[in-house]
Amino acid sequence: MSGYTAEKAIVLEARLLAVAAEVVGPVCADIGTDHARLPRYLLQTGRVERAIAVEKSRGPFENARRALLGLNAEVRFGDGFSVLRPGEASSASLCGMGARRMVGILSRHPERLPQRLVLQPNDGAEPLRRWALSAGYALVREQMVEGFWRYPVLTFERGVCTAYAGLPLELALRFGPWLLRQGHPLLKTELLAQRKRLRSLPPVEWVRFELRWVEEALALLGE
Ligand SMILES: C[S@@+](CC[C@H](N)C(=O)[O-])C[C@H]1O[C@@H](n2cnc3c(N)ncnc32)[C@H](O)[C@@H]1O
Known part of the structure; x- marks a missing residue:
């Protein structure tokens, strides 16, 4: 492993640690990498052999170049998967952005997406679950991680999705089939x-509508 010493090893926040544990090598692409702490950690711990870090903004691109100096990594400037060739990466991670922005990035170059995707949106994961169903990705694991907010971490593999079997589809798309099945404590919270x-809000139509979904999910969790 190039350039690794215990002193230089970085400590990752919980959400990125959860993502790192889901990434499968040998080559990972981190889209929207900014400080590049995730690919740096993946390389330093030997979890992947090579990393491709992608950034579309100049400042974060330079940050990533500095962070990955001396490691088996390449930093590419551009929009999402446009700078990746099909089959180049075994996994891709997208972290710390809104779910709708991620759907945009994933939808623009479907032929360049790898077999495995690990996604950590900063908001609700519902748009990602819907996108994956239509794009032929199976939801294989879901986590929720405490941090500045409560972050969902979703792992997808290309293939047929069986995650929703036996659950009310709309409810599971909203709140997460695996989180609901597990009765995940952070989902309950x-x-x-x-x-x-x-x-606490005036009971206008959209409030009653949202409340019905939340109460249905809580009922499924036995609350
Ligand atoms: C909030 S930072 C998250 C950094 C890191 N992934 C994390 O989770 O801590 C989001 C980064 O994604 C980059 N970004 C947003 N859209 C992008 C796109 N289409 N292609 C490449 N980078 C993008 C932004 O420039 C920004 O640096």
Whole structure:
């Protein structure tokens, strides 16, 4: 492993650690890499052999170049998967952006997406679950990680998705089939917080609509 010493090893925040544990080598692409802490960690720990870090903004691109100096990594300037060749990476990660922005990035070059995707949106994961169903990616694992917010971390593999079997589809697309099945404690915390917030609002139509979904999910979790 090039350039690794214990002193230089970086400590990752929980959301990126959860992503790192899902990445499969030998080559990972990190789209929207900025500080490049994730690919740096993946290389330093030997989890991947090579990293391709992608950035579309000049300042973060320079940050990434500095962070990855001396490691088996390449930093490419451009929009998402446009700078990747089909089959070049075994996994791709997209972290720390809104889910709708991620859907835009994933949709622009479907033929360049790798077999495995690890996605950590900063907001609700529903648009990503919907995108994956239509794009032929199976949701194989879901996590929720505590941090500045509660972050979903979703792992997808190209293939037929069986994650929703036996669950009400709309409910599972909204809140996550694996999180619902597990009765994930952070999902419960999140739903209870949403219910409290919605109950404090004037009961206009959209509030009643959202509240019904939240209550249905809580009922499924036995709350
Ligand atoms: C908030 S930072 C997240 C950095 C890091 N991934 C993390 O999770 O800590 C989002 C980064 O994504 C970059 N970005 C947004 N859209 C992009 C795109 N289409 N292609 C490449 N980079 C993009 C932004 O320039 C920004 O540096």
